[in-house]
Amino acid sequence: MVWFYERQGAFIRCEARPAPDGSGYELEVTHPDGTERLERFEDSESLMRRQHEIETTFSTEGWTGPHGRII
Numbered sequence: 001m002v003w004f005y006e007r008q009g010a011f012i013r014c015e016a017r018p019a020p021d022g023s024g025y026e027l028e029v030t031h032p033d034g035t036e037r038l039e040r041f042e043d044s045e046s047l048m049r050r051q052h053e054i055e056t057t058f059s060t061e062g063w064t065g066p067h068g069r070i071i
Contacts, residue, residue: 005058005065012063014054016047027051 005012010032019026019040025047027039041047055066 003066003068005063006067007061007063012058012065014051014066016051027054029054 001017002013002015004014012032013030015028015030017026017028018024023042025041025044027041027047027050029037029039031037039050041050058065
């Protein structure tokens, strides 16, 4: 699943996906400057908890979202 956060025309891209080796999940966050952060999780509950933390942090920092592919 891919979603975005927007602030003053800049975007943060988030992608949650199964880990390529089949053991758990990955969350990749790409910031407007192109830097990427990849986090791994053993289960979907941990992934969902982290997604909620990110949403809260971005909202506090003035980002709107999450948005789908069309904003």
